Amino acid sequence: MNKKNNNKEKILNAATILFQEKGYYGTGLNEILRKSNCPKGSLYYYFPNGKEELAIESIKITKDFVEKRIRTRLGKIEDPSKSLEKLVNEMTEDFNKDADNIESFQSNKKISINLIALETSKTNENIRQACEEAYHTWEKAYYDKFLESGMEDAKAKKLSKIVETLIEGAIIMSTTNKDDRYISNIAKILPKLFEE
Incomplete structure (x- = not known):
C-alpha cells in the first residue's frame, strides 16, 4: 500500500x-489528525467534507461489515427461525469478545450506528440518512432470508422490521447495562414470531 492510501x-x-469512544460531536478534527499522525492537507484531500464525510464513511464500513455477518450467519442454517436464533446467540458471544476483536460490540474498529444515529438524527441529515441506510440494509438481510424460506412478502417485510428493532434495542440495553442477557433473551423470543 502506498503512503497516500495509507494516510487515508x-x-x-x-x-x-x-x-466510537467520544461520539461525533465530542470528536474534533485536530484530535483525529493527532491520532492519525497525518498532515491536515491529507485529511482534506481524502475527505473534502471533513468530519461529516469521515463519519459517513465509518458508518458505511460498519454497515457492510454487519450485513456480511448477518447474511453469512443466516446462511448456515436453512430454517429461518433456527438460523435467526443461532445468529442472536452468536451475537451474545460477540458482545463478550475483547475490544480488539472487530466482532466485539465494544470494538473501536467500527462505529456504533446506534450511538451516532441518536447523537446526530436531529442535527445532521446526511449522517441520519447514512444510519437509516445501515438499518434498512440489515433489515433487508432478514427479509431476504425470510423470502428464501417461502414466507409471503408482506409477512417477511413485517417480521424483518420487528427483528431488526428487537436486535437493535437489545444491543442498546446490553451495552448500557453491560449485560448480554438482553441479547440472549431475544434469542429465545424470536422463534415464537414464526408461529404467528
Whole structure:
C-alpha cells in the first residue's frame, strides 16, 4: 500500500476510534489528525467534507461489515427461525469478545450506528440518512432470508422490521447495562414470531 492510501486509512481508522469512544460531536478534527499522525492537507484531500464525510464513511464500513455477518450467519442454517436464533446467540458471544476483536460490540474498529444515529438524527441529515441506510440494509438481510424460506412478502417485510428493532434495542440495553442477557433473551423470543 502506498503512503497516500495509507494516510487515508490511518485518518479513517483514527476517526472511527474517536467517534466510537467520544461520539461525533465530542470528536474534533485536530484530535483525529493527532491520532492519525497525518498532515491536515491529507485529511482534506481524502475527505473534502471533513468530519461529516469521515463519519459517513465509518458508518458505511460498519454497515457492510454487519450485513456480511448477518447474511453469512443466516446462511448456515436453512430454517429461518433456527438460523435467526443461532445468529442472536452468536451475537451474545460477540458482545463478550475483547475490544480488539472487530466482532466485539465494544470494538473501536467500527462505529456504533446506534450511538451516532441518536447523537446526530436531529442535527445532521446526511449522517441520519447514512444510519437509516445501515438499518434498512440489515433489515433487508432478514427479509431476504425470510423470502428464501417461502414466507409471503408482506409477512417477511413485517417480521424483518420487528427483528431488526428487537436486535437493535437489545444491543442498546446490553451495552448500557453491560449485560448480554438482553441479547440472549431475544434469542429465545424470536422463534415464537414464526408461529404467528
